[in-house]
Amino acid sequence: MFSYILKRLAIAVPTLLVLIVISFVLMHSAPGGPFTAERKLPPEVLANLNAKYGLDDPLWKQIGTYVWGIVSDFDFGPSFIYKDRTVNEIIAQGFPITLTYGLLSFVVAVVVGVSLGVAAAVRHNTLLDYIAVGVSIGAQVLPNFVMAPVLVLVFTLWLGWLPGGGWQGPEYWIMPVIALSTSFMASIARITRSSMLEVLTSNHIRTARAKGLPERRVILRHALKPALLPVISYLGPAFVAMITGSVVVDIYFSTGGIGKAFVDSALNRDYAVMMGVTILVGALTIFFNLVVDILYGWIDPKIRY
Amino acid sequence: MVSTTENTVAAQALPAKGRSPWADARRRFFRNKAAMMGLVILIGVALFAIFGNYAAQWSNEELDYNVMGQVAELGGPSLANGHYFGTDDLGRDLFARTVQGTQISLAVGVVGALIACIVGTLYGATAGYVGGRIDGLMMRLVDILMAVPYMFVLILLLVMYGRSITILFVGIGLISWMEMSRIVRGQTLSLKGREYVEAARATGVSAPVIILRHIVPNLLGVIAVYITLLVPLMVLTESFISFLGLGVQEPMTSLGALISEGAGTIAYGTTWQLGFPLLFFCLTLFGFFFVGDGLRDALDPKDR
Numbered sequence: 001m002f003s004y005i006l007k008r009l010a011i012a013v014p015t016l017l018v019l020i021v022i023s024f025v026l027m028h029s030a031p032g033g034p035f036t037a038e039r040k041l042p043p044e045v046l047a048n049l050n051a052k053y054g055l056d057d058p059l060w061k062q063i064g065t066y067v068w069g070i071v072s073d074f075d076f077g078p079s080f081i082y083k084d085r086t087v088n089e090i091i092a093q094g095f096p097i098t099l100t101y102g103l104l105s106f107v108v109a110v111v112v113g114v115s116l117g118v119a120a121a122v123r124h125n126t127l128l129d130y131i132a133v134g135v136s137i138g139a140q141v142l143p144n145f146v147m148a149p150v151l152v153l154v155f156t157l158w159l160g161w162l163p164g165g166g167w168q169g170p171e172y173w174i175m176p177v178i179a180l181s182t183s184f185m186a187s188i189a190r191i192t193r194s195s196m197l198e199v200l201t202s203n204h205i206r207t208a209r210a211k212g213l214p215e216r217r218v219i220l221r222h223a224l225k226p227a228l229l230p231v232i233s234y235l236g237p238a239f240v241a242m243i244t245g246s247v248v249v250d251i252y253f254s255t256g257g258i259g260k261a262f263v264d265s266a267l268n269r270d271y272a273v274m275m276g277v278t279i280l281v282g283a284l285t286i287f288f289n290l291v292v293d294i295l296y297g298w299i300d301p302k303i304r305y
Numbered sequence: 306m307v308s309t310t311e312n313t314v315a316a317q318a319l320p321a322k323g324r325s326p327w328a329d330a331r332r333r334f335f336r337n338k339a340a341m342m343g344l345v346i347l348i349g350v351a352l353f354a355i356f357g358n359y360a361a362q363w364s365n366e367e368l369d370y371n372v373m374g375q376v377a378e379l380g381g382p383s384l385a386n387g388h389y390f391g392t393d394d395l396g397r398d399l400f401a402r403t404v405q406g407t408q409i410s411l412a413v414g415v416v417g418a419l420i421a422c423i424v425g426t427l428y429g430a431t432a433g434y435v436g437g438r439i440d441g442l443m444m445r446l447v448d449i450l451m452a453v454p455y456m457f458v459l460i461l462l463l464v465m466y467g468r469s470i471t472i473l474f475v476g477i478g479l480i481s482w483m484e485m486s487r488i489v490r491g492q493t494l495s496l497k498g499r500e501y502v503e504a505a506r507a508t509g510v511s512a513p514v515i516i517l518r519h520i521v522p523n524l525l526g527v528i529a530v531y532i533t534l535l536v537p538l539m540v541l542t543e544s545f546i547s548f549l550g551l552g553v554q555e556p557m558t559s560l561g562a563l564i565s566e567g568a569g570t571i572a573y574g575t576t577w578q579l580g581f582p583l584l585f586f587c588l589t590l591f592g593f594f595f596v597g598d599g600l601r602d603a604l605d606p607k608d609r
Binding site: 014015019022023149150152243266286 | 445452454456541551564567583586
């Protein structure tokens with residue numbers, strides 16, 4: 001197990017490096033730079049600016065400096081647009097917010113999705129099953145950017161129950177969390193239902209029933225664990241998609257997370273912030289995939305490393 | 306696909322007349338009610354995208370000066386002034402805009418899925434066929450690329466190279482071939498031990514020709530399923546990007562851009578500006594998901 005984790009970490013490092021190099025090369029092969037504004041700067045000023053931010057060094061040296069900054073001081077450099085702010089500050093401001101509603105959405109999607117899926121499978125071919133399947137099929141075509149305006153329309157404009165945007169208290173969390181979690185909840189419910197249906201016909205469940213275990217125990221203890229395996233392998237991609245969805249949530253609900261920082265920097269060509277956010281998300285992705293793999297191995301004793 | 310063939314042959318050794326696996330799959334597909342519903346929806350959406358312009362009374366660029374400035378009061382859907390879906394915030398006909406948006410979203414979806422499938426199939430088939438260390442290396446690369454947060458990279462790409470629709474097409478296709486390549490590789494591994502591949506190799510056919518002429522045609526079932534399942538994902542991605550204002554640019558539009566515009570103006574009571582694009586977006590996704598699921602059930606040899 002331990003050596004497996006080490007091995008996975010050994011893959012994680014080159015992955016991050018590839019990500020850094022890709023974004024760096026993309027940045028530098030593009031026409032224009034952060035200082036090519038509508039108002040032309042005198043060439044001397046431009047040269048000074050480029051020298052200050054190290055943009056006149058050869059590419060390999062820039063990448064080296066950048067990576068070394070991250071490795072030695074966890075420093076993502078200064079922002080190219082906001083003169084008095086570093087990338088670290090910008091990310092530190094938005095990240096807790098993204099993490100709050102991201103984790104909440106994740107928990108909601110998993111708990112509701114798994115419950116719905118299990119309920120549908122246990123009451124297979126009943127009204128409950130049909131409702132659960134209907135809900136999960138319907139919710140599949142409702143990604144965050146569809147849910148967000150519809151929620152605002154209903155709960156803010158028509159009913160007036162919830163604030164339409166901002167980030168001040170728990171009532172501001174509700175709509176972002178629903179918007180972000182709906183489509184994942186649907187997918188998780190679908191996956192859980194079909195794998196649960198399969199598990200319920202297997203031999204060990206028949207044995208458990210035959211020896212007289214109460215149905216509750218059969219479902220929760222013997223059927224749920226193996227049925228969750230496909231769900232767990234879906235969690236990695238789902239987590240990435242949720243982080244991506246934070247971009248929409250931040251823009252539409254003005255929640256002020258890192259998604260906002262990313263889009264702003266994309267529109268301003270603030271390369272440093274864009275790269276910082278991309279690398280952070282990449283690192284999170286890698287970390288989360290690792291957690292999912294370990295979880296997988298812990299639940300499924302058949303997997304050997 | 307090969308195991309389908311085998312099953313069919315085994316199951317139908319006795320009856321005088323055999324059915325091809327494709328005919329079998331077609332029969333299963335047409336019996337699947339959800340898939341048929343999806344197909345009908347898709348045909349409807351496609352007809353709307355292709356012929357909608359002939360039904361429109363306004364072009365997608367004309368401004369209706371009668372409703373301008375009073376869109377919330379006068380711009381609603383009405384048959385009288387020819388704006389079946391109402392007008393957008395500037396007084397442009399939303400019906401024509403939705404037709405245009407559906408066209409572009411479908412085009413991005415289909416082209417993106419095709420690019421992803423071509424790259425993924427060739428990559429996966431090559432890795433699987435060549436095998437050994439090169440295979441390991443190629444699949445490690447896929448592992449690494451899959452951990453890249455692709456939506457962020459796509460946005461990066463769009464910002465760096467200008468928000469042109471070509472970049473959108475290519476970018477969306479190029480970030481989603483990895484899953485496909487894994488599936489194709491797995492299938493190729495089981496195909497390459499077949500007798501006809503061995504025979505081809507024995508007669509001196511070169512590797513690229515074997516891959517293209519003997520391996521890829523036998524993967525068509527898998528490829529067809531994944532193309533239909535990829536298209537809605539591509540439509541989703543494109544709409545996501547356009548919703549953020551980073552995708553398709555005016556005067557062109559897509560369903561995502563229209564949803565974004567509609568979402569921006571709901572506070573003024575112009576609900577139709579959100580409703581109609583949303584309807585077509587959801588219908589398109591529904592159609593593709595149902596057809597994709599149906600195709601998978603019809604072509605997947607496991608479920609027989």
